[in-house]
Amino acid sequence: MSFLIDSSIMITSQILFFGFGWLFFMRQLFKDYEIRQYVVQVIFSVTFAFSCTMFELIIFEILGVLNSSSRYFHWKMNLCVILLILVFMVPFYIGYFIVSNIRLLHKQRLLFSCLLWLTFMYFFWKLGDPFPILSPKHGILSIEQLISRVGVIGVTLMALLSGFGAVNCPYTYMSYFLRNVTDTDILALERRLLQTMDMIISKKKRMAMARRTMFQKGEVHNKPSGFWGMIKSVTTSASGSENLTLIQQEVDALEELSRQLFLETADLYATKRIEYSKTFKGKYFNFLGYFFSIYCVWKIFMATINIVFDRVGKTDPVTRGIEITVNYLGIQFDVKFWSQHISFILVGIIIVTSIRGLLITLTKFFYAISSSKSSNVIVLLLAQIMGMYFVSSVLLIRMSMPLEYRTIITEVLGELQFNFYHRWFDVIFLVSALSSILFLYLAHKQAPEKQMAP
Amino acid sequence: MASLDRVKVLVLGDSGVGKSSLVHLLCQNQVLGNPSWTVGCSVDVRVHDYKEGTPEEKTYYIELWDVGGSVGSASSVKSTRAVFYNSVNGIIFVHDLTNKKSSQNLRRWSLEALNRDLVPTGVLVTNGDYDQEQFADNQIPLLVIGTKLDQIHETKRHEVLTRTAFLAEDFNPEEINLDCTNPRYLAAGSSNAVKLSRFFDKIPGFPDRKRFGAGTLKSLHYD
Numbered sequence: 001m002s003f004l005i006d007s008s009i010m011i012t013s014q015i016l017f018f019g020f021g022w023l024f025f026m027r028q029l030f031k032d033y034e035i036r037q038y039v040v041q042v043i044f045s046v047t048f049a050f051s052c053t054m055f056e057l058i059i060f061e062i063l064g065v066l067n068s069s070s071r072y073f074h075w076k077m078n079l080c081v082i083l084l085i086l087v088f089m090v091p092f093y094i095g096y097f098i099v100s101n102i103r104l105l106h107k108q109r110l111l112f113s114c115l116l117w118l119t120f121m122y123f124f125w126k127l128g129d130p131f132p133i134l135s136p137k138h139g140i141l142s143i144e145q146l147i148s149r150v151g152v153i154g155v156t157l158m159a160l161l162s163g164f165g166a167v168n169c170p171y172t173y174m175s176y177f178l179r180n181v182t183d184t185d186i187l188a189l190e191r192r193l194l195q196t197m198d199m200i201i202s203k204k205k206r207m208a209m210a211r212r213t214m215f216q217k218g219e220v221h222n223k224p225s226g227f228w229g230m231i232k233s234v235t236t237s238a239s240g241s242e243n244l245t246l247i248q249q250e251v252d253a254l255e256e257l258s259r260q261l262f263l264e265t266a267d268l269y270a271t272k273r274i275e276y277s278k279t280f281k282g283k284y285f286n287f288l289g290y291f292f293s294i295y296c297v298w299k300i301f302m303a304t305i306n307i308v309f310d311r312v313g314k315t316d317p318v319t320r321g322i323e324i325t326v327n328y329l330g331i332q333f334d335v336k337f338w339s340q341h342i343s344f345i346l347v348g349i350i351i352v353t354s355i356r357g358l359l360i361t362l363t364k365f366f367y368a369i370s371s372s373k374s375s376n377v378i379v380l381l382l383a384q385i386m387g388m389y390f391v392s393s394v395l396l397i398r399m400s401m402p403l404e405y406r407t408i409i410t411e412v413l414g415e416l417q418f419n420f421y422h423r424w425f426d427v428i429f430l431v432s433a434l435s436s437i438l439f440l441y442l443a444h445k446q447a448p449e450k451q452m453a454p
Numbered sequence: 455m456a457s458l459d460r461v462k463v464l465v466l467g468d469s470g471v472g473k474s475s476l477v478h479l480l481c482q483n484q485v486l487g488n489p490s491w492t493v494g495c496s497v498d499v500r501v502h503d504y505k506e507g508t509p510e511e512k513t514y515y516i517e518l519w520d521v522g523g524s525v526g527s528a529s530s531v532k533s534t535r536a537v538f539y540n541s542v543n544g545i546i547f548v549h550d551l552t553n554k555k556s557s558q559n560l561r562r563w564s565l566e567a568l569n570r571d572l573v574p575t576g577v578l579v580t581n582g583d584y585d586q587e588q589f590a591d592n593q594i595p596l597l598v599i600g601t602k603l604d605q606i607h608e609t610k611r612h613e614v615l616t617r618t619a620f621l622a623e624d625f626n627p628e629e630i631n632l633d634c635t636n637p638r639y640l641a642a643g644s645s646n647a648v649k650l651s652r653f654f655d656k657i658p659g660f661p662d663r664k665r666f667g668a669g670t671l672k673s674l675h676y677d
Binding site: 212 | 496538
């Protein structure tokens with residue numbers, strides 16, 4: 001009986017998550033496009049719903065809501081469904097939509113999408129070989145095999161994003177607050193931009209006039225016929241069309257310059273807008289910037305220490321914090337009671353910020369690179385990334401929870417080498433942070449040089 | 455250069471509707487082989503015969519400014535785009551017949567472009583309201599072009615072609631629907647070509663401008 005009640009609660013929450021994913025898709029992601037393939041929207045919402053359900057189950061675990069056997073059952077079921085979606089459905093549909101875009105293969109869409117999916121499965125399987133993630137006692141088609149591979153991909157993604165974010169955040173705040181942009185700077189750039197456009201126009205006018213005179217004289221489509229035709233083509237039209245190619249090259253260079261000037265001007269406008277908020281909001285922004293910058297630097301530092309001293313944290317922050325307060329500060333309080341609530345709050349914050357951060361990043365990414373042809377493929381790719389990201393979040397969040405709550409995750413996910421994942425995360429995080437530092441440094445060096453050129 | 459010498463026509467519309475292909479077709483009478491993203495603004499020049507076929511025929515340059523981007527861009531990008539909207543003589547709105555949202559966004563594009571003169575330089579601020587009275591004394595001729603006509607099935611054509619009727623209440627623009635990969639839609643003598651000529655002829659002040667033959671030799675010296 002209680003199982004039925006628990007299941008109905010779970011299903012209701014899943015429907016709620018599904019609705020939220022649906023709305024997010026319609027209102028945010030596909031704001032500027034017409035939704036023609038509802039399959040894409042359904043898949044995205046389903047992936048989102050099941051990913052959020054996993055987090056919900058963690059929270060229920062901590063709070064002790066629902067019967068523990070029904071919790072276990074729902075964990076297993078949820079995991080199976082998510083793996084099914086991530087490994088079978090989404091890659092297949094990605095292949096299908098890619099193939100639909102190519103006109104040549106339109107007739108045999110299904111065949112080619114199956115081929116693409118098989119290629120994906122092959123590489124996906126091969127991925128597991130170089131990593132020491134499995135104990136040999138597992139069978140070939142067990143859940144552990146799939147989860148371990150999904151976990152590797154997801155953890156790599158998380159570490160890459162976190163590494164880049166940890167470096168980009170202080171850099172952005174520093175550059176916005178240390179640069180002083182005046183109106184005259186912007187006006188000067190705009191004038192240069194308009195001057196470049198004028199130069200392009202005058203050259204194009206020359207080209208248009210030359211083309212029109214050539215057309216009127218009937219020279220354009222002339223094939224040199226006969227001996228005299230060949231001699232004539234060497235002397236006269238050589239100068240005409242060669243002139244055109246020369247001017248065309250100059251125009252191409254000028255157009256490239258105009259694009260760069262446009263981007264620089266947009267950048268300056270963005271900087272100027274931040275400066276406008278010198279009010280309360282601006283001070284708040286400023287403070288947040290300093291806080292996050294320090295936090296990011298601390299994270300990089302901790303990752304380095306973890307790798308250098310070869311340690312993986314054994315206790316979670318909550319228990320350690322409680323130990324410190326009890327031992328050093330001598331405050332006595334009910335450890336069990338408080339550890340439950342504090343870990344609930346901590347884990348809840350981690351979950352909410354990571355979901356929110358991911359959705360915002362996905363939206364920005366989507367706006368930047370999608371077009372009306374490729375929007376379906378890109379949304380499905382994002383759904384795949386989102387699913388893998390959430391699954392590996394569950395893997396890593398295990399470290400932040402006290403021992404008694406870790407058991408369910410360990411039970412459900414099987415005998416994975418969790419320590420390996422944490423080590424892998426630290427390594428990739430550090431690599432990503434260092435390469436972002438290098439990348440930003442190089443980009444920054446190029447910018448002032450461009451501004452000095454006439 | 456004095457502003458009388460220039461005939462500037464903006465080409466506006468959402469990303470991916472085919473503005474660059476259209477401009478290429480209009481200016482070079484050829485189909486654009488490899489369309490790619492337009493960053494910033496790309497300009498092309500069309501040679502136009504004013505009042506073609508009459509004794510007062512004159513030939514002029516028309517600059518087509520193809521401004522890239524979407525209505526939902528960051529305000530910094532919008533402020534940068536606004537520099538291209540100065541002293542405009544005509545506007546061509548482009549929408550994609552296979553995408554309903556692109557025709558709905560034309561309203562916001564018209565707001566952005568036509569409100570330009572009312573906003574001082576600096577941060578661009580619009581609250582998105584569509585005030586019809588602001589456009590009552592709008593003198594700039596407008597043209598609406600729908601692209602990708604070849605991808606619309608015959609039976610759906612009527613429904614699709616009435617999508618831009620809402621613009622007719624305020625602007626009374628001309629309308630052309632075509633496919634940018636097929637030059638025959640704008641072949642000389644077709645009704646589309648006639649509408650196009652009529653639109654360009656509507657741009658005010660042609661007789662005052664320097665002519666094609668006379669002015670060009672002197673004014674092409676700032677390379």
